[in-house]
Every structure is written in C-alpha cells, then in structure tokens.
Amino acid sequence: MKLSNNKILITGGASGIGLGLAERFIKENNTVIICGRRGAALKEIADRFPSIITKACDLSIEADRIDLYNWIAENHNDLNVLVNNAGIQNWMDISDNDFYERANDEITTNVIAPVHLANLFINLKSLNTIINVTSGLAFIPLSKVPIYCATKAFMRSFTLSLRHLLKSTNIEVIEMIPPALNTDLGAKGIHDGHPAVSDFVESVFAQMKEGKSELTFGTSEARANANNDVISDYFNKMNP
Numbered sequence: 001m002k003l004s005n006n007k008i009l010i011t012g013g014a015s016g017i018g019l020g021l022a023e024r025f026i027k028e029n030n031t032v033i034i035c036g037r038r039g040a041a042l043k044e045i046a047d048r049f050p051s052i053i054t055k056a057c058d059l060s061i062e063a064d065r066i067d068l069y070n071w072i073a074e075n076h077n078d079l080n081v082l083v084n085n086a087g088i089q090n091w092m093d094i095s096d097n098d099f100y101e102r103a104n105d106e107i108t109t110n111v112i113a114p115v116h117l118a119n120l121f122i123n124l125k126s127l128n129t130i131i132n133v134t135s136g137l138a139f140i141p142l143s144k145v146p147i148y149c150a151t152k153a154f155m156r157s158f159t160l161s162l163r164h165l166l167k168s169t170n171i172e173v174i175e176m177i178p179p180a181l182n183t184d185l186g187a188k189g190i191h192d193g194h195p196a197v198s199d200f201v202e203s204v205f206a207q208m209k210e211g212k213s214e215l216t217f218g219t220s221e222a223r224a225n226a227n228n229d230v231i232s233d234y235f236n237k238m239n240p
C-alpha cells in the first residue's frame with residue numbers, strides 16, 4: 001500500500017498497537033480515524049493528537065458496527081483503508097464457570113466484528129486496503145489463552161481467503177502478525193518485558209514500503225514459517 005495521503009480507520013486505535021499505527025500514519029501525512037469503547041481514552045488521544053478523528057463504538061454489538069459503517073459512508077466516504085485491529089485476550093481455563101461467556105465475547109470481538117466490518121466496508125467505493133491484525137499465536141497456540149489463539153487462527157485463514165476473493169478488485173489485503181508486544185492486552189502487566197510497539201511499527205512500515213502483504217516481527221516470523229516439527233517443539237516449550 002502507499003503510506004501517505006490515505007484516510008484510515010483503525011479499530012481499537014486509542015491504545016497499544018492501534019495507537020502506535022495511528023501515530024505513525026499521522027507522521028506520514030494520512031488522515032486517521034480511531035474507534036473504541038472507552039470515551040475517556042478516545043478523548044485523551046484526541047487531546048494529544050488533534051488531527052485524529054474519534055468515534056465511540058462497541059464492535060461486539062452488531063448495531064454499533066452498522067452505525068460505524070453508515071457514519072463513515074456519510075461523513076468520510078473517501079476512506080480507503082480499514083485496519084481491523086481491535087481485540088481482546090482472555091486468560092482462562094476450560095473448567096472456569098464463565099468460560100463459555102468469555103469465549104463468546106472473545107469470538108464476537110476478535111472474529112465476528114472484523115468479518116462483519118470487512119463485509120460492510122468493501123461497499124465503500126474508495127476502499128483499497130484491508131489490514132487484519134492476527135498474531136504469532138495464530139500459528140502455535142498458548143493454551144492459557146485457548147480461544148484467543150483460535151480466533152487469531154480463524155483470522156489468519158479468513159485473511160488468506162479474503163485476499164484471494166478480492167484479487168480481481170483493487171482491494172489489497174494485508175496481514176499484520178505481531179509477536180507478544182508490550183501493551184495492556186489481556187490486562188495491565190501481562191505483556192511487560194516484551195518488545196515496544198514503536199519497534200514493531202517501524203518494522204511493519206518498512207515491510208509495507210517494500211510491498212509485503214504478510215508483516216512479521218521478531219518471533220512471529222519463525223512461528224509463521226514453522227513446519228510441523230517446529231510447531232510441536234514450540235508448543236511444548238510454550239505449554240510446559
């Protein structure tokens with residue numbers, strides 16, 4: 001994708017990877033719109049970066065996803081990039097009392113929402129890029145976040161199909177595959193000690209400049225390219 005003069009919607013852009021991408025895209029002279037559930041977080045970002053446009057919405061709610069699309073179609077019908085970044089990560093065990101409920105939330109936010117948004121946003125005439133944020137855990141699961149890993153494997157698979165389905169259009173489909181990074185995903189502190197988002201963002205921007213469509217960083221490169229033996233080896237190390 002070209003890296004400047006785009007109008008970009010980044011879901012979950014008020015924190016972590018989404019915010020890192022938003023800041024970097026602004027530097028490259030793009031218009032950035034972010035959305036998320038927490039109004040206070042969106043306001044804080046709008047105060048820090050007055051050019052960022054914000055929209056409060058809960059993407060786990062179907063009506064909010066449709067409202068978001070209609071609002072963009074009415075007010076920003078030159079939007080050309082959708083970044084499906086918003087996500088949640090639930091640490092849990094199959095025997096937990098609320099396992100099914102939390103699995104349901106995770107599947108709705110991490111799978112149903114981006115699938116629905118992709119289906120809605122391809123109707124925008126200006127759309128030419130969809131970026132799906134998956135994970136190194138799409139390739140080798142960590143059993144403490146069992147549903148999270150499965151949602152990312154789903155999105156990996158869906159992204160491959162989507163790229164193929166949109167081949168005859170002018171819509172490019174890019175997959176960002178972060179490894180563990182230092183954000184508040186899952187809860188504050190869980191991801192401390194992992195690489196900084198800014199390092200990941202610098203790397204994926206360089207890869208996008210080269211025209212790559214599968215963007216890895218650090219350990220996610222080996223995970224994405226692992227054969228069955230390597231997958232089994234990693235799995236045993238990650239899940240002692």
Ligand SMILES: NC(=O)c1ccc[n+]([C@@H]2O[C@H](COP(=O)([O-])OP(=O)(O)OC[C@H]3O[C@@H](n4cnc5c(N)ncnc54)[C@H](OP(=O)(O)O)[C@@H]3O)[C@@H](O)[C@H]2O)c1
Binds near residue numbers: 039041
């Ligand atoms: N950090 C990592 O180690 C890592 C590794 C691989 C992949 N990823 C992926 O990277 C993406 C971003 O995660 P992150 O690490 O940057 O964590 P994060 O800081 O927690 O960001 C997640 C964002 O998603 C938004 N969000 C969650 N549920 C939402 C909903 N129902 N509606 C609208 N927005 C919602 C959150 O905003 P609100 O809470 O305000 O709604 C938040 O801004 C996720 O897809 C994650 O799976 C992260």
